[in-house]
Amino acid sequence: MFAHLLALTIKEFLALFKDKRSRMVIIVPPLIQLLVFGYAASFDLNAVHYAVYDRDHGHASRELLARFQGSPTFVLAGQISRQDEIAALIDDRDVLLVLQVGPDFTADLTAGRTGQLQVLIDGRNSNSAQIALNDVNQIVSRFNADWIAAHGLQGAPVNLVSRAWYNPNLESRWFFVTGLVGLLTMVVTMMVTSLSVAREREQGTFDQLLVTPLHPAEILIGKAMPGLLIGVFEASLVALLAVYWFGVPFQGELWVLYLGILFFVLAAVGVGLMISSLALTLQQALLGAFLFLVPAVVLSGFATPIDNMTPAVQLLTLVDPLRYYLIILRGVFLEGAGFDRLYHQLWPLALIAAATLGTAGWLFRNRLGSH
Amino acid sequence: MKTMQPNRRLLGLLRKESLQILRDPSSIAIAFVLPAVLLLLFGYGVSLDSKGVPVGFVVMQPGAEAASFVGAFQHSTYFAPRVYRTRQAGREALRAREVTGLVVLSADFAQRLKADREAPIQVLVNGVDANSARLLEGYVQGVWAVWLQRELTARQIAIATPVAVQARIWFNPELRSRNYLVPGLLVVNMTLVGALLTAMVFAREWERGTLEALLVTPVTVNEILIGKILPYFVLGMGGMVLSVAMAVFQFGVPLRGSLWVLAVCATLFLLAALGMGLLISIVTRNQFVAGMIAILAAFLPAFLLSGFLFDIGSMPAVVGVITHIVAARYFVTIVQTLFLAGDVWAVILPNAAALALMATFFLGLSRRLLRKRIE
Numbered sequence: 198m199f200a201h202l203l204a205l206t207i208k209e210f211l212a213l214f215k216d217k218r219s220r221m222v223i224i225v226p227p228l229i230q231l232l233v234f235g236y237a238a239s240f241d242l243n244a245v246h247y248a249v250y251d252r253d254h255g256h257a258s259r260e261l262l263a264r265f266q267g268s269p270t271f272v273l274a275g276q277i278s279r280q281d282e283i284a285a286l287i288d289d290r291d292v293l294l295v296l297q298v299g300p301d302f303t304a305d306l307t308a309g310r311t312g313q314l315q316v317l318i319d320g321r322n323s324n325s326a327q328i329a330l331n332d333v334n335q336i337v338s339r340f341n342a343d344w345i346a347a348h349g350l351q352g353a354p355v356n357l358v359s360r361a362w363y364n365p366n367l368e369s370r371w372f373f374v375t376g377l378v379g380l381l382t383m384v385v386t387m388m389v390t391s392l393s394v395a396r397e398r399e400q401g402t403f404d405q406l407l408v409t410p411l412h413p414a415e416i417l418i419g420k421a422m423p424g425l426l427i428g429v430f431e432a433s434l435v436a437l438l439a440v441y442w443f444g445v446p447f448q449g450e451l452w453v454l455y456l457g458i459l460f461f462v463l464a465a466v467g468v469g470l471m472i473s474s475l476a477l478t479l480q481q482a483l484l485g486a487f488l489f490l491v492p493a494v495v496l497s498g499f500a501t502p503i504d505n506m507t508p509a510v511q512l513l514t515l516v517d518p519l520r521y522y523l524i525i526l527r528g529v530f531l532e533g534a535g536f537d538r539l540y541h542q543l544w545p546l547a548l549i550a551a552a553t554l555g556t557a558g559w560l561f562r563n564r565l566g567s568h
Numbered sequence: 569m570k571t572m573q574p575n576r577r578l579l580g581l582l583r584k585e586s587l588q589i590l591r592d593p594s595s596i597a598i599a600f601v602l603p604a605v606l607l608l609l610f611g612y613g614v615s616l617d618s619k620g621v622p623v624g625f626v627v628m629q630p631g632a633e634a635a636s637f638v639g640a641f642q643h644s645t646y647f648a649p650r651v652y653r654t655r656q657a658g659r660e661a662l663r664a665r666e667v668t669g670l671v672v673l674s675a676d677f678a679q680r681l682k683a684d685r686e687a688p689i690q691v692l693v694n695g696v697d698a699n700s701a702r703l704l705e706g707y708v709q710g711v712w713a714v715w716l717q718r719e720l721t722a723r724q725i726a727i728a729t730p731v732a733v734q735a736r737i738w739f740n741p742e743l744r745s746r747n748y749l750v751p752g753l754l755v756v757n758m759t760l761v762g763a764l765l766t767a768m769v770f771a772r773e774w775e776r777g778t779l780e781a782l783l784v785t786p787v788t789v790n791e792i793l794i795g796k797i798l799p800y801f802v803l804g805m806g807g808m809v810l811s812v813a814m815a816v817f818q819f820g821v822p823l824r825g826s827l828w829v830l831a832v833c834a835t836l837f838l839l840a841a842l843g844m845g846l847l848i849s850i851v852t853r854n855q856f857v858a859g860m861i862a863i864l865a866a867f868l869p870a871f872l873l874s875g876f877l878f879d880i881g882s883m884p885a886v887v888g889v890i891t892h893i894v895a896a897r898y899f900v901t902i903v904q905t906l907f908l909a910g911d912v913w914a915v916i917l918p919n920a921a922a923l924a925l926m927a928t929f930f931l932g933l934s935r936r937l938l939r940k941r942i943e
Contacts, residue, residue: 233887234868234873236883237873237887240698241698243882288915312730313731313732314732314734315735318738321740322748323743323745327703344730344731351726351728352728357691357708357709359690359692359693359709361695362662362692362695364701367702368698388856392856479772480592480594483856484598485594485597492605492606492609496614502618502700505615505618505619
């Protein structure tokens with residue numbers, strides 16, 4: 198039994214790795230992707246281009262505008278002197294926002310009235326617009342607090358104290374890099390496994406495999422091994438890169454992470470084998486894998502929080518293995534969550550793995566023999 | 569007769585390719601089913617707009633002020649408030665991810681509110697999803713400020729607000745993330761057909777040797793190229809029409825630019841994507857390698873490096889440079905402007921020129937490599 202499995206596993210690896218380019222695309226691109234996407238994937242804005250239309254030129258407006266110039270987030274693109282210049286600047290995407298200070302701004306402020314700062318902002322990318330607007334509000338409220346203190350006014354009596362757990366500086370890179378670890382693990386594992394059966398079938402060698410004394414279960418395990426080993430290897434590689442290159446903290450325990458990786462990779466292998474045994478050609482298998490991958494990523498909470506989804510779609514995410522894996526990754530890396538707090542993510546993952554591998558086994562017995 | 573012949577050959581090739589597409593359900597699934605699924609998910613399910621965010625409130629000393637403060641959150645659709653009686657219970661809920669934020673009202677909330685300037689409220693957020701956390705902080709701050717203002721006005725205390733921010737959001741005043749995600753999907757969907765499907769289908773022909781068989785027939789390189797590209801072009805444009813129709817009619821995304829500009833730009837983009845798919849298949853001649861490269865070089869960049877989700881201006885300079893070789897980047901810019909702003913030529917022309925350049929480059933290179941193989 199063991200000798201059979203070993204022989205089969207070696208055969209599968211040879212089939213996968215005999216082509217030098219196949220070896221390359223399994224190992225190198227995911228690493229490059231993590232490097233490039235790790236830097237690209239972030240909702241943080243650090244170069245908001247803005248223009249200023251200052252109709253006041255008093256000391257208060259200068260003081261306020263200086264704060265924007267001093268902020269690392271904002272980049273002054275220019276001063277304008279006419280109202281009708283605004284539209285072209287925003288339309289052409291030269292600036293994301295225009296700050297407009299009315300003519301009585303300084304007079305209002307010194308008299309104790311409220312001065313208006315008008316912010317005209319490009320809403321084409323609503324997320325960036327909202328984040329930039331938040332940044333504007335922050336600068337203004339700090340200005341307000343300082344102005345009130347400096348002029349001995351009656352300000353709001355109390356303020357909120359805000360603190361973020363696990364990620365005190367709210368770096369969204371940590372969130373996306375851990376997400377990419379999950380995404381890349383899934384892409385590689387699924388691609389490797391989905392081609393395993395389909396390729397042999399296309400080349401006609403699967404029938405030869407079926408007439409050997411191997412038990413279908415042994416064939417299934419043999420087919421699952423490359424995906425499993427490569428998936429775990431890939432996950433380890435990108436996780437190392439996340440910690441040592443991107444400086445993502447690793448707060449949790451290694452064995453919990455590997456338990457998660459194991460269950461997740463098994464689930465992905467199960468789905469891959471299911472697709473592979475349903476597909477008639479290699480092309481169908483790879484495209485079928487894709488048909489699963491894309492919605493799985495969208496529903497996983499990789500970029501768009503699950504809490505924001507409509508209830509029906511939230512239910513759908515419950516069958517998505519990537520959903521649990523991302524929570525485990527982020528839990529282990531950032532929150533330092535132990536087994537007790539990730540238990541509720543681990544058992545559904547194990548369940549999905551058992552279900553998909555079981556179905557794949559059933560398909561092996563019932564569908565493949567007949568062809 | 570002599571002039572008719574190449575046309576007949578071309579027609580034959582076109583027929584062959586079309587049959588090949590129609591007979592394989594996986595091509596149709598990639599071209600129509602996946603785009604439709606993505607559109608439905610992004611249109612109905614997935615968004616970046618916070619809605620019903622579970623926020624915990626720790627109210628240790630219930631009273632009129634605390635109740636009215638928590639009530640202010642209940643009226644907002646952003647929050648789904650839950651109340652805890654002890655700090656311990658609230659922190660446990662935050663740790664267990666039952667709530668994404670926790671607003672802790674101190675035991676002497678009411679007294680402190682009246683007496684001094686010290687903070688009676690602590691906001692804790694789960695910072696793992698930094699973007700959501702920051703937006704949540706912003707929302708809580710906003711609700712707090714409005715509530716406080718009302719509270720103080722009721723007690724006839726005037727407080728100074730030196731500067732008030734008046735925001736005018738152009739093109740998308742309600743900041744619906746759907747309005748920019750759904751048009752952006754157009755780009756993702758066309759990349760699926762243009763690059764991924766094309767790369768795999770042709771790589772398969774190389775692998776099986778059917779393309780080599782084609783090369784020894786009297787058909788010319790141009791005929792092969794057109795015969796290959798045209799059916800997938802039609803398929804890709806079909807996906808585009810579907811996407812635009814669903815965006816406009818189903819999801820109510822405004823289309824403020826002109827349709828013909830959209831069609832021209834989509835054509836350029838699709839040609840660039842097809843050229844890229846063709847090039848990948850010619851270079852790799854192996855389905856698995858072609859599929860992996862198409863995902864890594866075309867599909868994922870269309871999602872992550874195109875400006876569809878993440879702001880290109882905020883990326884590090886090196887990555888910013890890399891985005892310039894991603895065709896999707898130019899088309900995302902065009903599409904977002906065309907849908908929400910209109911025909912802004914200063915945006916459309918340079919980006920369309922870049923697309924035309926890329927299409928010429930990829931198709932030209934593919935043609936050269938293909939010709940080389942024949943000779």
